[in-house]
Amino acid sequence: MKRLLFIGDVVGRAGCDFLTEKLGGIKRQHGIDITIVNGENSAQGNGITRASADMLVRAGADIITTGNHAFRRKESLDIFDEEYIVRPANYPEGGCVGSGVRVLDMGAFSVAVINLMGTVYMDPLDNPFTKIDRLLEGLDTPNVFVDFHAEATSEKKAMGHYLTGRVTGVFGTHTHVQTADECILGGHTAYITDVGMVGPELSCLGVDIGPTVEMFRFRMPVKFSTAEGACFLCGTIVDFDEKKGKSHKIDRIIIR
Template sequence: MKRLLFIGDVVGKAGCEFLAEKLSGIKHDNNIDITIVNGENSAQGNGITHASADMLIRAGADIITTGNHAFRRKEAMDIFEEEYMVRPANYPEGGCVGSGYRILDMGAYSVAVINLMGTALMEPLDNPFTKIDEILEDIDTPNIFVDFHAEATSEKKAMGHYLTSRVSGVFGTHTHVQTADECILGGHTAYITDVGMVGPEHSCLGVEVEPVINMFRFRMPVRFLEASGKCIICGTITQFDEKSGKSHKMERIFIR
């Protein structure tokens, strides 16, 4: 049995620093073999940069997944050529840098990490259900984990059921609020609607509260600023059989 740690959206400098402080201990205490971190908000002002990606890798991430802010920083587009970086696979092919999945060679076994983005209430990318079918035809390891970066809980649930017994795990990201519906679908596929975030707890999804309130009150453009204060780490630990790809247990972590 192997143990995979998935860390939810890391928000800004505070999130990166708190993860760097805590991740080594989390991995040691839980006998973690593989660590995936969603880093699409890791740069200040969102997006990902060379500096924020480097912090996540140095902290202990094996793979960094992203989402709708993947290409927010034009100066860091080349980072997606790195073997540890994944962008949503359903961006249109042809002019998009990077890869939508990576294969981690762990010696005696390998693990595929796929990144997809939802289209309900989000950007009109290619159909993620069609795209995942195409990708699965090319992957020859049974150990497959999917970061589904999506807004609608219904779309995330649908994807979880669609991939039941076809992948080892489906982890919802993007909404930054950890859900309590972790389960093993079909006795095979670990699933959670949203893993949560890493960043200041007293915030609105990691940014200062007042500008967000004003946006909803007055419907006027506001500038979001990274919140300060004590941070949280949200994630999941999945125990899986590396020979069959079957997940046996999933548990949430929430660290203040």
């Protein structure tokens, strides 16, 4: 039996610093074997840069997943050549940097990490349900974990049920609010609709409250910045049989 930790969207320098402070202790306390971190908002301001990705790796991430802000920082597109970072696999093929699948070699076993993005209220990418079918055909490990970066809870739920028994885990990201529906679908697939975030807790999804409220009040453009104040860390821990790719337990964690 192995144990995987998935950390939700890390927001800005504050989120990176808090992850650096807490992740080592979490891994030791829970005996974590593999750590996946969503880093698409880890750069100060938005997106992901070489510097923020390096912080996540130094903090203890084995694989970094992303989402709709993956390519926001054009000066850092070269990071997607690294084996430790994935971008949504359903970006159109041809001309898109990086890969939507990474396989982590753990010696006695391997783990595939797939990044997908939803299309409901999101960018019109390729159909993620069709894409995942093709991706699974090419994998030779039973241990498959999917970061489904999506807005609509219905689309995330549908993906979880679609992949039941076919992958080891499906983790929803993007909305930054941890949901309380963690479960093992079909006695096989760990699932949660949204893992949550890492960053300032008293905020609007990690950014300053004032400008966000003003945007909704007046519908005028505003400048967002990472909020200040105490941070929290949201994640999930999954126990899985690495020989069968079958999850047995999933727990939410919140570290304040």
